[in-house]
Amino acid sequence: MNAKLLLRPVHLVGRSSVFRQMIKGKYMAKRVCPVWVGYILASPVRRLFQNPEKILGSYVEEGMEVVDIGCAMGFFSLPLARMVGSNGKVICVDVQEKMIRSLEKRARKAGLWSRIETRTCHPDSLCVNDLKEQIDFALASAVVHEVPDVSRFFSEAYEMMKPTGRLLIVEPKGHVSKKAFDRTASVAEQSGFKVIKSPRIRRSRSILLGKKGKSQRFPSS
Numbered sequence: 001m002n003a004k005l006l007l008r009p010v011h012l013v014g015r016s017s018v019f020r021q022m023i024k025g026k027y028m029a030k031r032v033c034p035v036w037v038g039y040i041l042a043s044p045v046r047r048l049f050q051n052p053e054k055i056l057g058s059y060v061e062e063g064m065e066v067v068d069i070g071c072a073m074g075f076f077s078l079p080l081a082r083m084v085g086s087n088g089k090v091i092c093v094d095v096q097e098k099m100i101r102s103l104e105k106r107a108r109k110a111g112l113w114s115r116i117e118t119r120t121c122h123p124d125s126l127c128v129n130d131l132k133e134q135i136d137f138a139l140a141s142a143v144v145h146e147v148p149d150v151s152r153f154f155s156e157a158y159e160m161m162k163p164t165g166r167l168l169i170v171e172p173k174g175h176v177s178k179k180a181f182d183r184t185a186s187v188a189e190q191s192g193f194k195v196i197k198s199p200r201i202r203r204s205r206s207i208l209l210g211k212k213g214k215s216q217r218f219p220s221s
Helices: 008-013 017-024 035-041 044-048 052-056 077-084 097-109 150-160 178-190
Strands: 065-069 089-094 116-120 135-141 161-172 193-197 204-211
Touching: 052 077, 065 077, 077 089, 077 097, 089 097, 097 116, 135 150, 150 161, 150 178, 161 178, 178 193, 178 204
Parallel strands: 065 089, 065 135, 089 116, 135 161
Antiparallel strands: 161 204, 193 204
16 A cells, blocks of 8 residues: 555666665565655655656646545655645545654645645555545555555545546556556456546556546646
């Protein structure tokens, strides 16, 4: 469930043999990255590889209610909070309490805390049952391939999205094969989503999802 996976430093930071050894060894089996990796993933240097404004700017407007699934320390959450403005909200969901606490500190320091709500979820649930058809946009970056029940993940995500809402799924190419990603898209479609498009995001596989049978209207880029 956690978006900040140990495989992402290779994906984002480079081809370091040290990272590869760590990934293949001690931490890989745990499937949840240690907190110190969260600091690396929240580093401004990462913007050289993944710029939140460029990736998400076409989908988010002021006043929106947004969910960052697997938020970790808020690499995407804080830019999202700036995008939605003072009348919007970003709900940050993660399985790791320490990641959430760190995000809260960073949000307060950035003066964005009033726009952010944090939730510690469970490995098998997003804990968003109270958000039925409230969400305009949701992001799940490097999350789905670590979810124990992908069907439940998409079912819960579907329920929280507005009829015109959009869900952006992003997975690292270095870890998720095209075949595996196609299976993810298939499960999403079985859960009531349809693929709107496949945005180009560096070193990633991605799809933008909307609800089947609903309006295609969405803020233009």
